Amino acid sequence: MTEPMRVETDVLVIGSGAAGMYAAIEAARAGCNVFLIDRSLIGRGGATVMAQMTVAVALGDEGPDHWSHHYQDTLTAGRGLCNEALARLLTEEGPACIKEMDAWGVGWARKDGKITSAFAPGHDRPRCVYVDFLSTGPAVSSTLRGVVNKTKSITRKGDLCVVDLLKADGIVTGAVAWHLGSGAPVTISAKATIVATGGLTRLYRRNSASSNMGGDGYALALRAGAPLLDMEFVQFFPIGHLAPRLIGMDPIMWDPFRYKLGGKLLNNRGEDFTQSYGVTEDGKYIITRDVATYAIIKEVGAGRGSPHGGVYLSFQHVPEAKLREAFGPVIDRLAENGIDLTKQAVEVAPIAHYHMGGVQADVGMNTEVPGLLVAGEAVGGANGANRLSGNAITEAFVFGREAGRTAAKRVKEMGALPSSSGTAREAVALISSDGPGNSPNTAEMLEALQQTMADDVGPFRNGDGLVRALHRIKDMTGAIGSTPFGTGAAFDMQRLDWFDLRNMLTVAHVVTQAALNRTESRGAHQREDFPGMLPEWNVNQIVRLERGNIAIAREPASVSKAAAQ
Amino acid sequence: MSEIATLKIWRGSDKANGHWDSHQVPFERGQSVLDGLRWVRARIDPTLAIRFSCINANACKECMVEVDGETVYACTARLEPREMLLTPLSNKKLVRDLVTEIAPPAERFAVREK
Numbered sequence: 001m002t003e004p005m006r007v008e009t010d011v012l013v014i015g016s017g018a019a020g021m022y023a024a025i026e027a028a029r030a031g032c033n034v035f036l037i038d039r040s041l042i043g044r045g046g047a048t049v050m051a052q053m054t055v056a057v058a059l060g061d062e063g064p065d066h067w068s069h070h071y072q073d074t075l076t077a078g079r080g081l082c083n084e085a086l087a088r089l090l091t092e093e094g095p096a097c098i099k100e101m102d103a104w105g106v107g108w109a110r111k112d113g114k115i116t117s118a119f120a121p122g123h124d125r126p127r128c129v130y131v132d133f134l135s136t137g138p139a140v141s142s143t144l145r146g147v148v149n150k151t152k153s154i155t156r157k158g159d160l161c162v163v164d165l166l167k168a169d170g171i172v173t174g175a176v177a178w179h180l181g182s183g184a185p186v187t188i189s190a191k192a193t194i195v196a197t198g199g200l201t202r203l204y205r206r207n208s209a210s211s212n213m214g215g216d217g218y219a220l221a222l223r224a225g226a227p228l229l230d231m232e233f234v235q236f237f238p239i240g241h242l243a244p245r246l247i248g249m250d251p252i253m254w255d256p257f258r259y260k261l262g263g264k265l266l267n268n269r270g271e272d273f274t275q276s277y278g279v280t281e282d283g284k285y286i287i288t289r290d291v292a293t294y295a296i297i298k299e300v301g302a303g304r305g306s307p308h309g310g311v312y313l314s315f316q317h318v319p320e321a322k323l324r325e326a327f328g329p330v331i332d333r334l335a336e337n338g339i340d341l342t343k344q345a346v347e348v349a350p351i352a353h354y355h356m357g358g359v360q361a362d363v364g365m366n367t368e369v370p371g372l373l374v375a376g377e378a379v380g381g382a383n384g385a386n387r388l389s390g391n392a393i394t395e396a397f398v399f400g401r402e403a404g405r406t407a408a409k410r411v412k413e414m415g416a417l418p419s420s421s422g423t424a425r426e427a428v429a430l431i432s433s434d435g436p437g438n439s440p441n442t443a444e445m446l447e448a449l450q451q452t453m454a455d456d457v458g459p460f461r462n463g464d465g466l467v468r469a470l471h472r473i474k475d476m477t478g479a480i481g482s483t484p485f486g487t488g489a490a491f492d493m494q495r496l497d498w499f500d501l502r503n504m505l506t507v508a509h510v511v512t513q514a515a516l517n518r519t520e521s522r523g524a525h526q527r528e529d530f531p532g533m534l535p536e537w538n539v540n541q542i543v544r545l546e547r548g549n550i551a552i553a554r555e556p557a558s559v560s561k562a563a564a565q
Numbered sequence: 566m567s568e569i570a571t572l573k574i575w576r577g578s579d580k581a582n583g584h585w586d587s588h589q590v591p592f593e594r595g596q597s598v599l600d601g602l603r604w605v606r607a608r609i610d611p612t613l614a615i616r617f618s619c620i621n622a623n624a625c626k627e628c629m630v631e632v633d634g635e636t637v638y639a640c641t642a643r644l645e646p647r648e649m650l651l652t653p654l655s656n657k658k659l660v661r662d663l664v665t666e667i668a669p670p671a672e673r674f675a676v677r678e679k
């Protein structure tokens with residue numbers, strides 16, 4: 001068997017989005033050596049660099065605000081399921097992180113010296129800071145990269161895809177990664193390991209995800225014995241771009257223009273169908289995300305959809321000069337794509353965008369397994385059944401910083417690590433094993449899984465569809481077997497796909513089973529066969545892996561106490 | 566008649582010892598070269614290696630390859646209904662097929678020579 005390369009560190013951070021980078025910086029500041037790794041390049045592979053819009057925070061710079069208002073709005077949006085301690089942490093500590101990012105030179109938009117806040121639905125006042133409307137994510141990412149690069153005690157390495165966490169005597173002691181650049185297995189021993197791998201929206205055919213967002217962290221944590229929660233709550237963004245093919249722009253790009261110009265949602269008969277769903281938009285953007293998603297899916301289902309299976313978004317009624325004023329240079333990028341908004345409507349459809357669920361953690365970002373911490377979108381619970389816009393980047397900052405702090409404390413208190421050679425051997429064997437000679441097309445299988453999830457575990461679910469999806473997931477899990485396809489050579493994409501399928505199928509299974517169990521409709525989880533929210537479902541579903549089987553238990557939601565006051 | 570883009574792709578893990586694979590991809594106006602490469606992986610050959618993350622947003626900047634000898638982002642270069650020559654970046658160390666070592670040196674994991 002191939003001898004793995006070995007790395008030893010105080011703190012291992014897996015994932016270099018906003019959460020991972022903030023965690024690395026904080027742990028380093030507290031005196032630790034940090035090994036920060038990513039399956040992609042550092043600071044490029046996840047959602048952070050793609051985020052286009054805003055960051056929610058009760059800064060009170062432009063107008064009066066207090067974290068408790070932001071907290072209340074977050075709980076309201078979460079429909080009774082938020083973990084109140086995590087929601088409080090997010091909202092209360094948000095301002096400090098936003099100010100620190102400001103000091104690091106991120107460049108939040110300002111007016112008269114004050115940081116400006118935009119209004120977003122669900123917030124009781126303007127509360128969302130941004131960097132020049134479409135550059136928030138890239139600015140956040142490059143600012144944090146800059147700080148990471150200057151911090152001597154952080155070693156950062158890309159192309160390291162974590163395949164499994166290491167465990168010994170009941171604690172997590174690091175991870176085993178596959179170095180894509182060479183094909184070598186690498187074992188990393190760490191006194192604290194922080195999973196900051198982001199979300200799972202790649203599970204769905206239409207998504208705003210990158211190719212690294214297949215929910216790796218959820219599967220890693222689950223296999224290491226840490227519970228997940230709220231996995232049925234996947235947030236969909238109603239008007240993702242569908243057609244004509246638009247390149248060089250993320251599919252969620254239409255939202256800011258809806259804010260500015262309204263725009264009309266039309267079916268294939270040219271009817272403003274939002275009226276039939278109780279909302280008279282009349283050229284204004286007032287429909288909420290869940291109603292819009294519902295209305296679009298119903299129109300398509302009734303045969304009134306657009307050719308590619310969505311509906312039309314039209315700005316044709318807006319005068320050209322006004323379009324140019326609102327869209328600025330984006331008009332030219334649309335023109336390069338052959339899109340002229342004065343002459344045509346575009347097709348839009350709901351796309352998977354963010355995951356509310358995740359690994360269960362306390363306010364120190366500790367999971368149930370000692371040595372294993374989480375941060376960012378990988379953490380479940382802060383946003384309950386639905387997330388407010390702008391809360392995700394705040395969550396990445398605050399939870400990242402907190403995880404870094406807790407990890408540093410643990411490192412100081414800890415003696416020598418127990419040996420974890422047993423679990424390392426298994427993962428190293430997976431990485432360097434010879435694959436079966438004849439294997440199915442992994443890229444095609446990934447597409448098939450995404451199609452199943454889109455068809456049957458999308459924003460609107462029913463029992464039949466969910467059961468059908470469970471069967472397909474089970475079949476596919478059988479089809480990939482337990483030996484990775486391909487060879488394990490450098491950048492062997494078949495093997496990478498296999499590792500992705502292994503994680504994505506586990507996570508898909510968990511999402512689907514949790515959705516089947518929850519026989520009510522709440523927030524982002526809508527059951528056609530069980531409309532309406534039920535008090536007996538004021539519970540979080542907690543998922544564990546027990547002897548290889550998925551087991552789901554119910555716990556009363558922590559927010560119910562606060563809501564009752 | 567539906568149009569076709571022919572992708573002639575350099576394959577191999579040693580610059581001196583590669584070969585060419587030619588694949589015919591159904592052409593749809595507006596698609597990117599990356600769309601074509603992903604189509605090839607899912608329909609014909611999943612072993613084709615290409616580096617990319619964000620797919621649409623042109624945010625990750627990982628998908629650089631050469632199309633007809635010119636460096637482009639595969640996700641913003643247009644697919645065209647003709648033969649297109651795809652090669653890895655000629656000024657970077659080759660990893661495999663269209664994947665090259667593009668990370669800054671401090672971010673590369675050094676592996677002992679085998």
Ligand SMILES: Cc1cc2nc3c(=O)[nH]c(=O)nc-3n(C[C@H](O)[C@H](O)[C@H](O)COP(=O)(O)OP(=O)(O)OC[C@H]3O[C@@H](n4cnc5c(N)ncnc54)[C@H](O)[C@@H]3O)c2cc1C
Binds near residue numbers: 018047209212
């Ligand atoms: C297009 C888009 C727009 C958005 N806009 C907004 C917005 O305007 N406001 C807002 O608040 N939120 C927005 N969000 C959500 C927000 O961007 C994310 O929730 C947040 O950035 C997540 O940060 P993170 O650090 O937890 O994860 P990410 O930034 O996703 O980083 C995770 C990292 O982990 C790496 N990784 C994954 N698996 C492994 C593995 N096995 N081994 C090693 N590394 C691994 C990935 O490569 C990636 O680099 C948006 C999301 C998207 C996709």
Ligand code: FES
Binds near residue numbers: 625
């Ligand atoms: S795939 Fe991200 S820039 Fe091309």
